[in-house]
Amino acid sequence: MPRSSEQNKQIREKTKKRILETARTLFAKNGFHGTSISEIAKEAGISKGLTYNYFKSKTEIVEVIFDEFLLDAHNFFEVINNYSDPYEKLTALIESSFDYIEYAEDQWKLNFSLILQPQVMKLARSQMIKFYDEMLNEIEKVFKGVGIKNAASEARVFGAALDGIGMYYMMNKENYPLKKIKKHLLKKYSKEELQKTFR
Amino acid sequence: MPRSSEQNKQIREKTKKRILETARTLFAKNGFHGTSISEIAKEAGISKGLTYNYFKSKTEIVEVIFDEFLLDAHNFFEVINNYSDPYEKLTALIESSFDYIEYAEDQWKLNFSLILQPQVMKLARSQMIKFYDEMLNEIEKVFKGVGIKNAASEARVFGAALDGIGMYYMMNKENYPLKKIKKHLLKKYSKEELQKTFR
Amino acid sequence: MPRSSEQNKQIREKTKKRILETARTLFAKNGFHGTSISEIAKEAGISKGLTYNYFKSKTEIVEVIFDEFLLDAHNFFEVINNYSDPYEKLTALIESSFDYIEYAEDQWKLNFSLILQPQVMKLARSQMIKFYDEMLNEIEKVFKGVGIKNAASEARVFGAALDGIGMYYMMNKENYPLKKIKKHLLKKYSKEELQKTFR
Amino acid sequence: MPRSSEQNKQIREKTKKRILETARTLFAKNGFHGTSISEIAKEAGISKGLTYNYFKSKTEIVEVIFDEFLLDAHNFFEVINNYSDPYEKLTALIESSFDYIEYAEDQWKLNFSLILQPQVMKLARSQMIKFYDEMLNEIEKVFKGVGIKNAASEARVFGAALDGIGMYYMMNKENYPLKKIKKHLLKKYSKEELQKTFR
């Protein structure tokens, strides 16, 4: 008697998830071209062939991973928009950003690899651009809301800083004072400080 | 008549340089693993075999390229130190940074690839860390010199912003307002503005 | 309530038949090596695994298909032998041959593939040789019966022509004048014509 | 010092030829899908990788082989057209055909495999059709020239017979009376016999 379709679904979901997680980590670490399907399969504890029961190509794996990121990104905006107070929005934004650097490190690295090598996944670039545009718009609105001048340029510099921080952190995780910087920014962009500056 | 040893030396240097330049461009574009020696050789107009007359492996090529960058970086510090006035230093620093993004785009991309994938070149990481440490120290000193508070953290955020800007620029060169941002930062960190803020 | 063994038997036979028909078509179209078990199973509307419940290997499938052909071939001889008049036999033979080309195209193609690539199914070759020997003997007898000289060689040429026609037809089904050729041969080898020539 | 370009050319030609010959034999024996590049390389005494220095894909190999056949076919027509006497033409045609079966057995088998599986090489089919059309036209003209009635249909049957003979021969080379059949046909279609029949 065959497995019930429910059983199969569970097996598939579990295995698929394991492949995706392993792949994300390895792609992040060694890049797309630097990661082999053998490696992914071995690390995920399955046979090489099985990978192709779940994804029709190595490229599809990276695409699915990226799609998952886009979902995440979408959620991020929803979270931010839960706040109506611009000061709270700003705080949430900074917190999310630092959290993402720390807790979704692999995805973060992978995203930047994809930015640097758009050949790997053509669509990633345009979707990434779209994501950053929305992000910067959001920041700009918030900046305007809290009275920061030159909000457009400042938002760009601010966004760049957040990602630059991610980069520095990736370079030297053990020693980078991520918490300290986070605290610094949270204070600098707190209601209290901002009102002091722009009163 | 055989070539004089002087001629040979010149030929060697010219060929070596061409290989390095080609490799840098291709590594930047397609990544280390995404670039083949054949491609480099063909693009450089030489035979595959000859490449191994100049470099003992593909890895060595990237190492030499990185070494050249380090030399460049060294020069950068010298340039900055030509100025004694911290305001001038700061301006020079911003200008250099934006210039580098624009005019050494390939090297810039390659560097970030190496940061994201330290496996490709083990040594790069530590040297990169060292470079950034010096850089951030320099900025910190300058920041202190111009009276910025929390100079250590601010320097880190500032440095991160400069690199983040580079990243955004790479992602969307056609549309990124690099000049505008540059102008914005030059103004924001100009003597006039800084003295206004910190008077 | 479990199925009765009679029901099971019927299911088995139906499924087996569907597998064989699907396989024959696909083998004919894409060759033995060019056809996968997955493809056969999918096309037959069953699971991959079930195929192995009916046949112990891909090779066995082609063997069973070929065995069925041999049965068919045996029937062919019986049909021919229903006629006692050699002229009628000859007509029946030509008609059968053309019918087979047209209505058992897949089997026809498969047979010729097996002739060209005996490695796929070792036994096919000897059985095919046997079949053709009997066929040519039959033709030879008929030719003798209608007074054709050099019956042995003529039979071989005639048999070859019939198969050659099949080949040409397969090459260019839309344009090949199969009906016209059939008519031509039926006339050429009709009692009337043969008696005219050999009177 | 590098090899002279003449030396390289010779090496390339020799190796390429060896690959093509090996491939033709193996394709003929086991079919396109049943032959691996490894096998070809091993049989040709070279490494797998080197094959790709000469052909960019397995498909290209079969295409080049087929192109060589087309050249041969072209030559065939030239040879036939050297004769002006239709009787001589007919004799030459029969002789060439039997020679080809015997001495270009591999190519013969490969051609028929390609006819049976047009998927392998799309172009083969149309070119083969063209070749056979020309061939049958040629035969038809000759048949008309020697006074055979229903020349169009007879030419088709005759051509089919020649290929059918090839098929039979391939099936059972040791026992097939190729020479005898050849002699039979040469006599049957000799000037003497034809004039006897159609006088």
Next chain:
DNA sequence: TATGAATGAGCCTTCATTCAT
């Protein structure tokens, strides 16, 4: 110095077959 033929390891992918359910 320079070439490009040659190698062999390794990559992505397919597929016949097995097996737990």
Next chain:
DNA sequence: GATGAATGAAGGCTCATTCAT
């Protein structure tokens, strides 16, 4: 009887590297 997840060998192809010249 039936399913489809899983395996492992093999296939097509690429590529860093070597070597004869």
